[in-house]
Amino acid sequence: xxxxxxxxxxxxxxxxxxxxxxxxxxxxxxxxxxxxxxxxxxxxxxxxxxxxxxxxxxxxxxxxxxxxxxxxxxxxxxxxxxxxxxxxxxxxxxxxxxxxxxxxxxxxxxxxxxxxxxxxxxxxxxxxxxxxxxxxxxxxxxxxxxxxxxxxxxxxxxxxxxxxxxxxxxxxxxxxxxxxxxxxxxxxxxxxxxxxxxxxxxxxxxxxxxxxxxxxxxxxxxxxxxxxxxxxxxxxxxxxxxxxxxxxxxxxxxxxxxxxxxxxxxxxxxxxxxxxxxxxxxxxxxxxxxxxxxxxxxxxxxxxxxxxxxxxxxxxxxxxxxxxxxxxxxxxxxxxxxxxxxxxxxxxxxxxxxxxxxxxxxxxxxxxxxxxxxxxxxxxxxxxxxxxxxxxxxxxxxxxxxxxxxxxxxxxxxxxxxxxxxxxxxxxxxxxxxxxxxxxxxxxxxxxxxxxxxxxxxxxxxxxxxxxxxxxxxxxxxxxxxxxxxxxxxxxxxxxxxxxxxxxxxxxxxxxxxxxxxxxxxxxxx
Amino acid sequence: xxxxxxxxxxxxxxxxxxxxxxxxxxxxxxxxxxxxxxxxxxxxxxxxxxxxxxxxxxxxxxxxxxxxxxxxxxxxxxxxxxxxxxxxxxxxxxxxxxxxxxxxxxxxxxxxxxxxxxxxxxxxx
Numbered sequence: 001x002x003x004x005x006x007x008x009x010x011x012x013x014x015x016x017x018x019x020x021x022x023x024x025x026x027x028x029x030x031x032x033x034x035x036x037x038x039x040x041x042x043x044x045x046x047x048x049x050x051x052x053x054x055x056x057x058x059x060x061x062x063x064x065x066x067x068x069x070x071x072x073x074x075x076x077x078x079x080x081x082x083x084x085x086x087x088x089x090x091x092x093x094x095x096x097x098x099x100x101x102x103x104x105x106x107x108x109x110x111x112x113x114x115x116x117x118x119x120x121x122x123x124x125x126x127x128x129x130x131x132x133x134x135x136x137x138x139x140x141x142x143x144x145x146x147x148x149x150x151x152x153x154x155x156x157x158x159x160x161x162x163x164x165x166x167x168x169x170x171x172x173x174x175x176x177x178x179x180x181x182x183x184x185x186x187x188x189x190x191x192x193x194x195x196x197x198x199x200x201x202x203x204x205x206x207x208x209x210x211x212x213x214x215x216x217x218x219x220x221x222x223x224x225x226x227x228x229x230x231x232x233x234x235x236x237x238x239x240x241x242x243x244x245x246x247x248x249x250x251x252x253x254x255x256x257x258x259x260x261x262x263x264x265x266x267x268x269x270x271x272x273x274x275x276x277x278x279x280x281x282x283x284x285x286x287x288x289x290x291x292x293x294x295x296x297x298x299x300x301x302x303x304x305x306x307x308x309x310x311x312x313x314x315x316x317x318x319x320x321x322x323x324x325x326x327x328x329x330x331x332x333x334x335x336x337x338x339x340x341x342x343x344x345x346x347x348x349x350x351x352x353x354x355x356x357x358x359x360x361x362x363x364x365x366x367x368x369x370x371x372x373x374x375x376x377x378x379x380x381x382x383x384x385x386x387x388x389x390x391x392x393x394x395x396x397x398x399x400x401x402x403x404x405x406x407x408x409x410x411x412x413x414x415x416x417x418x419x420x421x422x423x424x425x426x427x428x429x430x431x432x433x434x435x436x437x438x439x440x441x442x443x444x445x446x447x448x449x450x451x452x453x454x455x456x457x458x459x460x461x462x463x464x465x466x467x468x469x470x471x472x473x474x475x476x477x478x479x480x481x482x483x484x485x486x487x488x489x490x491x492x493x494x495x496x497x498x499x500x501x502x503x504x505x506x507x508x509x510x511x512x513x514x515x516x517x518x519x520x521x522x523x524x525x526x
Numbered sequence: 527x528x529x530x531x532x533x534x535x536x537x538x539x540x541x542x543x544x545x546x547x548x549x550x551x552x553x554x555x556x557x558x559x560x561x562x563x564x565x566x567x568x569x570x571x572x573x574x575x576x577x578x579x580x581x582x583x584x585x586x587x588x589x590x591x592x593x594x595x596x597x598x599x600x601x602x603x604x605x606x607x608x609x610x611x612x613x614x615x616x617x618x619x620x621x622x623x624x625x626x627x628x629x630x631x632x633x634x635x636x637x638x639x640x641x642x643x644x645x646x647x648x649x650x651x
Contacts (some may be wrong), residue, residue, distance in 0.1 A: 311607035316630035321540035323631040
C-alpha cells in the first residue's frame, strides 16, 4: 500500500521515469561498449594470427631452403609449444601433413573434401589462394581462432639445390595454425563485469542524488503546501508557509500566503458585515418607521385640515342661525327665568361647536404662513399681555427669563403667538389656577445647528407616562368635557414642524412639566 | 325713515334670515338675495348703503362680488361674512376694499356693531 502510494507520488513517478530511462540508456551503453571492445580485440587477434603465420614461415625458411626436414619439424614443435598456440601444421597440396607441432600427426593425409581442405578446395576442384580465418570452440567451450595461410611457389623454392619443387606449381601447401582465444574471452568477460559494476554504482549514486534533490525541491514543499491547505481548509487562516526558495515552489508558497491573507481579510469583512448587518437593518427600519409615522401623521393632519375646512363652511351657517335666534329668544325672557337660562345653554353649546370648528381649522391654516424674521421675546411679551389680565391668571405667578441676545427666527408671528398662547393656557390649566409658570428663552446649538429654545415650565401635576405619548395627537385631551378640544397641542405641533422646529416635552408626575419649543435661528444675523 | 338700506347675499337661507331678524328690529331696511346675480340685479335697481356677502358661494363668490361692487358702486360698504377664515382671503378682502370681515357664527351684537361702524364710516366720508 505504502509502496503503491510512493509510486503514485510526484517523486516516485519522476524517479521511476528517470530510473527507467537511465537503466535503458546504461544497458545500451554497456552493450555497445562491450561489442565494440570485443570487435577490436578480435581484429587484433586476427592481425596477431597473420603475423604469427608469417613468423612460422620465416622461422622455417632456412630449413625449407636446405630441405632439412628435421630442423623444420623441431622449429614447428618449438613454436607450437608457445602459450596460447594450440596447433601448428604445414600441409602439402596432396593433403599430407608434412610437419606438425603434434608429431603424431606427421604423415597423415587429410581428406580434400573435409575441413580444413574444403575451405579452399571447392566442389568443382577450384581453389582459392588467400588466407582463411575462422573461429570455432574447443572442448572447454573456449573460442579458437584458426588461420589457414597458403604457401606460394617462389623462385628460391624451385631454384634450390634439392630440386624438390618444380617451377610449374603455383601453390606448394598451407600453414595451418590454431590460436586459443581463452585469454581474450576472459579479458572481455572481466571488462564486462567491471563496466557493469561501474554502471550500477553510477546508477545508484545518481538515484540517491535525484532522490535527495527531488525530496528537497518537490516532496517537502508539496507536503508543506498540502499541510497548509488542510490547515486553511480547517479554518486556520493565520497559517503561513515558510518556503524561502526563489523557484516556482517559493512563488507558489508566496501566492498561497497572499491567498490566505486575502481569505482572512474577506472573512473578517464578512463577519463584521454580518455582525453590524442586524444593527444596520434595525437602524434603517427604525428610520423608515419614523419617517413613515411622520408621513402618516402629517397626512392625517392635512386631510383633517381639508375636512375641517369643508365642515367649518357647512356647520358655521346653521350655527349662525342657532346663535342669532338664541339671542333673539333670549330677549323675550326676563333675566333669571328658567327659559332664559335654557336658551343661554343653547347659545353656549353652539359657541362650543364653533370653537371646535376653529380648532380644526388650525390644521388648514398651518400651511398658509407668511414668514419673516421675528424676535421671539417680543412675540412672547405680546402673548403674555393677552393672558396677564385674564381672571384665570390672577393667582398664577408668571416668571420670564429672556435672553437679550436671542437670535431671530424666520416665522409667521401670528402663528407663533397661537402656539405660545396655547402653551401658556395649557400651563395655566396644569397648575389649576395656582402656581408658577416660567418662560425661558436662550440660544442653543444642536447637531451643529443654531436653535432658539423657548421653555414653558409649570409647577403643575405633570403628565403621566402613558399620556405623554399621546399629547400631540389630535382630539387627545385630559381636560373635562367641554373645556378642551384636544386640538391645541396638535395644531401647535403642526405649526412648529412647519417652521422646521421641534416641540419636546419633559414631565415628572407631581413636580411639573416643561415644554421646549425650538426653532432654527435665522441665518441672517440682525 | 330707516337707518339705512342693507343688501344680504348668501346662499344659506338661515344666514339671510338671521341677518334680517337681527338688523330689521334695529331700524334697517334689509333686502335678501341668494346669489351674486340676484344681488347685482337689485343693485342696478335700488341704492344700498351696505352689502353683506358670503365669501364662498357657487357661481359668483364673495371676492368677485366685492370687486364688482367696488368698481360700479364704490360708495357702497361691503362686509364679508365667511364660514372659515384664512389669512389669504382676509388680506385679499381688505385690500379690495371690504369694510369688515365677519366670521360665522356671528352674534347679533357683533353684526349690529359691524354694521353700525360701517354706517358711521359711510357718513363721515
